[in-house]
Amino acid sequence: MAEMVTPPPALGGLAENTSPAAVLTGRRARRAWRVGNSLVISLDFRDVRRLRLEPGDFVWVQVTAVQLVRRPVGLEMSIERALAATASALARIGRD
């Protein structure tokens, strides 16, 4: 279950040195969710709509106490769709 928390202060500093899409995302980030060990910022479907994020935009995800990584919007969802679409091909490939 996701827990709402305050976005990390580091987000602002990082966002100042990143692309316009990331700056936009960082400045507008109002909420974040802690899921397991990750702090997920504006990755919810509703926020993607509310913030008018589009494919090609990015969000910041805190993966450790000190590390933020930039992720394309919807990457996890795209991975799930790609897994479903390529299941037959992956089985055909085997371990290669």
Place this chain on the structure above:
Amino acid sequence: MRLSVDDLLLIHRAAVKDLGQPVDEIGSREIVRLERILEDADFSYPDDPVGLAADIAVQLALHSLFPVGNYRTAVMAAAVIVDVAGCKLPAAWDELADLLMQYHGPGTSPGSLSNQVADWLRQQGADSGS
């Protein structure tokens, strides 16, 4: 669209998840090589997600940077890049797997294979919206 090495590692873990073995860490040399692959592809295809997907897939397939699942990761990376860009996700990925695995070097350059993969993606409608 700029994928990071971290994104690619996420895709790799998903691609080999069903193999039932822990994902081995890769070395710093391989990380640097992955960064180079992503940078080169971004430079060559700044506004062409299909070209980007094809180039990254071919480079991943040819360079075998992971202990297992290099072709799996190549196919998955192509699918994810196309999907994240909001393009139509092809259905017949078996054909791409065959295309990548049938490459044996002589007579076909990586660039030529990349063009073949991009052509295949476009034939499958991946250059149109989802």
